[in-house]
Amino acid sequence: MANKHVNVIIVGAGAGGGVIAKELAVNGLSVILFERGEWPVYDKNANDELISQRIQELGNAFGPDWKRNPRVLISPDGKRTTITPANGGYNHNAACVGSGTVSYGGMAWRFMPEDFKLKSIYGHVEGSSLEDWPVTYDDLEPYYEKAEWEIGVSGDETNPFAGPRNRPYPMPAFEYNREARHLSETCKKMGLHPFPIPMLRNSIPYNGRPRCIRNRTCVGFACPVDAKNGTQNTVIPVAMKTGNCEVKTGCMVANIIIDEKGRARGVEYFDSKGNGKTQTADMVVVAGAATETARLLLNSKSKLHPNGAGNNNDWVGRNLQGHVYTGATGLFDFDILDLTGPGATMAICDFNHHNPGLVGGGMLCTEFFQLPYAFTGNRPSGSARWGKEHKDYQRKYYYRSARLHGPVQEIPNFDSRITVDPTVKDYWGIPVAAMSGGRHPLDRDNCIFLSSKAVEILKEAGAVQVWPRGIPGKVSYSPSGGQHQAGTCRMGNDPKTSVVNPFGQIHEIENLFVADGSVLVTNGGFNPVLTIMAIAYRTGEYIVKNFNSIKSS
Amino acid sequence: MQYNRRNFLKHLGFIYGSLLLYSSCNGNQKSGYRIFTKEEASCLIALCEQIIPADEDPGATDAGVINFIDKQTTLRFPDDEAIFKNGIVALQAFCKEKHNCLFEQLSSVEQVSIMKDMERNKLPGEYWQKANQASFFNLVLRRTMQGFYGSPRHGGNKDYVSYRMMKLDYPLLIGQNRYKDGK
Numbered sequence: 001m002a003n004k005h006v007n008v009i010i011v012g013a014g015a016g017g018g019v020i021a022k023e024l025a026v027n028g029l030s031v032i033l034f035e036r037g038e039w040p041v042y043d044k045n046a047n048d049e050l051i052s053q054r055i056q057e058l059g060n061a062f063g064p065d066w067k068r069n070p071r072v073l074i075s076p077d078g079k080r081t082t083i084t085p086a087n088g089g090y091n092h093n094a095a096c097v098g099s100g101t102v103s104y105g106g107m108a109w110r111f112m113p114e115d116f117k118l119k120s121i122y123g124h125v126e127g128s129s130l131e132d133w134p135v136t137y138d139d140l141e142p143y144y145e146k147a148e149w150e151i152g153v154s155g156d157e158t159n160p161f162a163g164p165r166n167r168p169y170p171m172p173a174f175e176y177n178r179e180a181r182h183l184s185e186t187c188k189k190m191g192l193h194p195f196p197i198p199m200l201r202n203s204i205p206y207n208g209r210p211r212c213i214r215n216r217t218c219v220g221f222a223c224p225v226d227a228k229n230g231t232q233n234t235v236i237p238v239a240m241k242t243g244n245c246e247v248k249t250g251c252m253v254a255n256i257i258i259d260e261k262g263r264a265r266g267v268e269y270f271d272s273k274g275n276g277k278t279q280t281a282d283m284v285v286v287a288g289a290a291t292e293t294a295r296l297l298l299n300s301k302s303k304l305h306p307n308g309a310g311n312n313n314d315w316v317g318r319n320l321q322g323h324v325y326t327g328a329t330g331l332f333d334f335d336i337l338d339l340t341g342p343g344a345t346m347a348i349c350d351f352n353h354h355n356p357g358l359v360g361g362g363m364l365c366t367e368f369f370q371l372p373y374a375f376t377g378n379r380p381s382g383s384a385r386w387g388k389e390h391k392d393y394q395r396k397y398y399y400r401s402a403r404l405h406g407p408v409q410e411i412p413n414f415d416s417r418i419t420v421d422p423t424v425k426d427y428w429g430i431p432v433a434a435m436s437g438g439r440h441p442l443d444r445d446n447c448i449f450l451s452s453k454a455v456e457i458l459k460e461a462g463a464v465q466v467w468p469r470g471i472p473g474k475v476s477y478s479p480s481g482g483q484h485q486a487g488t489c490r491m492g493n494d495p496k497t498s499v500v501n502p503f504g505q506i507h508e509i510e511n512l513f514v515a516d517g518s519v520l521v522t523n524g525g526f527n528p529v530l531t532i533m534a535i536a537y538r539t540g541e542y543i544v545k546n547f548n549s550i551k552s553s
Numbered sequence: 554m555q556y557n558r559r560n561f562l563k564h565l566g567f568i569y570g571s572l573l574l575y576s577s578c579n580g581n582q583k584s585g586y587r588i589f590t591k592e593e594a595s596c597l598i599a600l601c602e603q604i605i606p607a608d609e610d611p612g613a614t615d616a617g618v619i620n621f622i623d624k625q626t627t628l629r630f631p632d633d634e635a636i637f638k639n640g641i642v643a644l645q646a647f648c649k650e651k652h653n654c655l656f657e658q659l660s661s662v663e664q665v666s667i668m669k670d671m672e673r674n675k676l677p678g679e680y681w682q683k684a685n686q687a688s689f690f691n692l693v694l695r696r697t698m699q700g701f702y703g704s705p706r707h708g709g710n711k712d713y714v715s716y717r718m719m720k721l722d723y724p725l726l727i728g729q730n731r732y733k734d735g736k
Contacts, residue, residue, distance in 0.1 A: 050703040372719050373702040386604040
């Protein structure tokens with residue numbers, strides 16, 4: 001029996017897909033939200049360091065299935081390696097309802113006004129596809145606010161570098177823990193501007209759920225008390241409550257059906273039992289994150305779009321970005337950690353922009369706590385990897401090490417990209433994503449600069465030993481991406497040099513939209529999730545306003 | 554120990570699990586391990602113990618790291634079985650020829666010296682035709698760390714020894730921050 005026709009299909013129930021589903025459903029459109037994973041269950045891998053989103057030594061807490069979802073990594077010399085989520089370079093995001101918003105640490109950054117116009121500020125960068133966004137901070141400001149209030153953000157207004165805001169955060173900022181209290185005093189003495197990190201976590205009871213208990217397992221884990229705010233416990237339940245939104249879990253969408261006239265008619269997918277099925281709709285929104293979204297579009301070939309949906313100008317899958325994390329670790333001769341979770345509480349934005357000789361920069365913040373296994377890898381180079389010396393280090397420094405680091409704004413380039421592998425297929429027989437290309441050399445300069453600032457601060461804070469981390473080698477050339485993957489369906493006004501318009505609508509296919517990190521032109525020096533949510537709110541509003549005209553055109 | 558319902562169910566599950574294992578697994582019943590013989594296990598235990606030696610706090614042996622490796626190799630990493638077995642054969646062949654005894658019978662100083670060579674691929678190559686010594690060493694190192702520091706539910710970290718050493722409460726929920734025995 002054929003599935004009932006609906007207004008809109010959304011592929012992917014993460015940050016973008018969840019927000020869109022809610023926006024459409026509450027405005028009376030019928031929606032099917034496809035998710036390849038399942039609803040997250042806390043008890044399945046409760047607080048298990050070896051099966052978390054950060055460490056997948058013994059498995060993968062939120063999916064995707066290791067065996068069913070290979071990808072291919074292409075080295076600079078063209079060598080193809082098939083990899084799983086357990087391998088580095090997979091661009092592993094949680095595959096479950098809520099996706100990364102279940103397992104993230106929940107940093108709720110608005111990009112800075114400068115982040116939307118890098119090319120205007122810094123000029124053309126050789127070897128890059130650096131461009132301004134077609135939207136500004138002011139265009140997005142109301143949608144940032146909506147995300148902060150509907151999904152729930154704790155924070156204050158003490159960051160002097162933040163863009164202007166019309167409304168305060170709905171919840172007060174989290175109190176600093178011990179290392180943030182110490183390091184913020186140091187920063188102030190140095191003339192820097194520390195402030196509490198805005199977080200998608202409840203500092204007070206909010207939206208019918210409790211306040212954060214500040215346990216040390218947060219990033220990489222689901223929340224034991226549901227005080228972390230993702231789409232799975234906010235907007236998706238709201239969408240479902242309207243009766244207009246059905247969430248279909250365990251369903252793998254294989255391709256978007258594009259008809260002879262170049263319009264999206266629905267999707268072909270495999271249900272949770274592996275049966276191939278068809279779902280038709282008036283409109284399709286793709287929100288599978290930068291890797292899977294590009295793969296799905298590229299796998300959706302049709303008469304007018306022989307190279308994939310929206311790809312007649314060869315821009316789908318290009319400009320893949322993520323974040324190099326750089327900074328420094330310091331050892332102290334006193335206990336600096338108190339394990340008041342989740343760890344990261346303080347940041348500075350003094351080095352995001354206007355650094356002499358650099359393009360962009362990045363935020364620096366304290367780090368989420370490491371559990372003992374992760375800590376075994378946290379050593380200055382040349383330290384003993386095993387034996388009594390190693391064990392002594394574990395005991396001596398677990399509470400006496402602090403890290404200051406942050407994501408460097410990557411310079412996009414055309415050859416950092418997702419393609420579809422010609423031979424490797426997944427469990428369902430769908431060609432898999434292949435990652436290739438590398439980062440722009442300027443990213444290394446930014447890392448050297450930002451980590452040197454982290455070193456300075458930690459030394460000033462009294463660290464007895466400090467070492468920088470996260471500086472790529474001069475010849476390091478590996479694909480970008482990771483959990484902060486972005487950029488593969490660039491937003492722009494010119495159909496020749498972008499995939500979607502400023503509202504996420506694919507230039508070439510009027511009733512096909514993208515609503516995830518793929519549309520980001522540049523990725524900021526920040527965790528991108530709040531920006532993805534804000535853009536999804538804006539795209540959702542546009543779809544609701546224009547649904548009838550797009551449908552009947 | 555008081556048998557409340559929760560403990561009872563837990564133990565029932567444990568016994569049931571063990572029975573299943575015995576009937577369904579053609580492992581080495583004599584050694585008590587799933588994939589290792591008693592001899593192989595002795596060698597591996599000695600290696601793990603050098604990686605995390607007992608001192609004022611328990612070491613890899615006390616934490617049951619061998620049980621973790623045995624269990625996880627069976628459940629999740631069947632390809633590692635050959636690496637472990639070939640590595641042990643190569644190491645023992647070297648020890649027998651050079652020192653006229655098994656690795657686990659050597660003094661601690663000698664064991665450490667051999668392991669440092671193994672880590673840097675510096676043991677004589679003729680013994681390592683079927684196994685790469687550094688890969689073998691790194692696998693033992695990695696699994697030892699996981700078995701010692703990971704959750705007890707995976708077969709190692711017996712009695713939460715590493716969490717106690719690191720002064721971490723367990724489990725992590727406020728109001729439940731205690732070990733089973735209340736210590």
